[in-house]
Amino acid sequence: MTAKKKPPFIKQQGFKLFLMLAPFIVLVFLLNYLPLWSWRFAFYDFRPGLDMTWDRFVGLDNFRNLLGNQFQREQLVQVLINTLAMSGLVVITMPLPMFFAIFLSEIKFAPFRKTVQTLTTIPNFISWVIVFSVANAAFATGDGFVNRFLIQHGIIEQGIPFLSSPNNVWITQIGWYLWKGMGWSAIIFFAAMTSIDTGLYEAAECDGAGRVARIRHITIPGLLPTLFVMFVLNIANFVNFGLEQPLVFQNVMNLRWIQTLDLFIFNQGITGRQQSMAIAVGIFKTIISLILVFGANGLSKLIRKESVF
């Protein structure tokens, strides 16, 4: 039998498969790549009033204005500080879920351990709106139960405005972040712990190692690779603290400290009418973000000889 002649390209199986994929390619292009075309508006002057009339080409003026005007420069610097501070706190508190997992696994009474594990992961699956609803129920000046409790017991005279206070905004925000994510982040460490060789623990026990020694010399070293992966992922997300959390918690009093890059872009470009400027800031953010992703991945390749992404 002679070899069959290759059918023409458009009749090949591979091309037929491509045709089935094509609608999805078009869709993803329209939704995820086409927005890049709107980046051009960063170089235009937007005139408020008429909706979406992007007329005059102004080159780099929007970028220059961002840094030229002193008020705006100070605002932007504050926004950058807020973003870095909150992301920095995320990185610093990153080992907490690891310790959460380590100490919980020391508890031998399984029903208690399982219950804690299940219940502490629930906050991860509720929206930030609900977290704010919880915050409100707990800390509102008028009817929050913490204020109510303190007043009833004569500890304070008037309600403390916990939520609309310019003090300790970063700390309280990281507190909510941990409340929501701690139990869930711990799960990954539970999983990593199961892959630690149990022989090591038996050997340690024979050598008379106590609990602290076991944790220090076996469990923590065993979990370090996982911690490192989490670290790389967090570094890659350093400028993305996220929009939802600061958005639901923001108010006039704490705006100065809670405004991260994402929230700033939202306030200026969606609520406000500074679209061009917001796009310019967004481009800046995207570029830093991509550099961080590749940088973090390079770091991972260098140290673990393995790429994270």
Next chain:
Amino acid sequence: MAKRRNTKLKLSDVLFYVPTYIFYGVFTFLCIFPFYYMLINAISANDLSARGLIIFIPQNIHFNNFLEVFRLRGIGQATFISFARTLLGTVTAVLCTSFVAYLLTKKILWGQKFWYRFFIVTMYLNVGLVPWFLNMQMLGLTNNFMAYIIGVVNPFNLVLTKTYIDSLPASVEESAEIDGAGTLRVFFQLILPLSKPILATTAVFTAVLQWNSFIDNLILMTNAPQYNTLQFVLWEFFNRAASVAQILQGGPGGTADPALLMTGTSLRMTISIVVVLPIILVYPFFQRYFVKGIMLGAVKG
């Protein structure tokens, strides 16, 4: 060496376990008490809850709020939209993402590697909020329900599903193809049933995202209140004090009993419970899928 069981409690154990148990007890309490608090406030007498008197124990329990709340302006509709986007969005996204994943497992696919990257890059390519909004506007997806469910290819789930399908034995698929089954038929009758575990995982993640999402509602549906979701309605309560009063005015009213009359507090608590309940109810059943998802995610990230 003979194995020795510890029967006696050592002092060091007590010093370790007591604070550990207390810490986990307190942390767990902090994680669930707010939900309990919202629930007891939603079912207690409304005049008591408005004065902040319901802290640990519900009083004069009634379930009127849950009936009443759906009669208020916009809330029944918002509940419908929230359920609709979660159901439609999850089914279409899981089907489409797994179909794309299946096609991308085929080495003979024209430009397979390139297209795989084309989809994956969208995970890291964050174009920015304003360009996204302008683009959606250009595509006519503002004030349009389609905007909620159009993003059917989720790159993260795509990676998970493709990895899973890759791990299925190739012989099954080959034998089906020899029997003359077309690509679509192999996908629906063979690949989908075999991939159930991973589909369940991606489905629960997608459903939670859909249910919780409110930024898209906030930015895209400015002139279409009929497409507002429960999350958004709840957010508006906190943001626009006036809207609470407005909504309460829209209610049937006429009840003279202060224990049943809706207040701002009872409204907020009731809606919070309505929003949270589906998640809390289904979570215990789907927990293992969530856990599996994060494991796979950690491996493939």
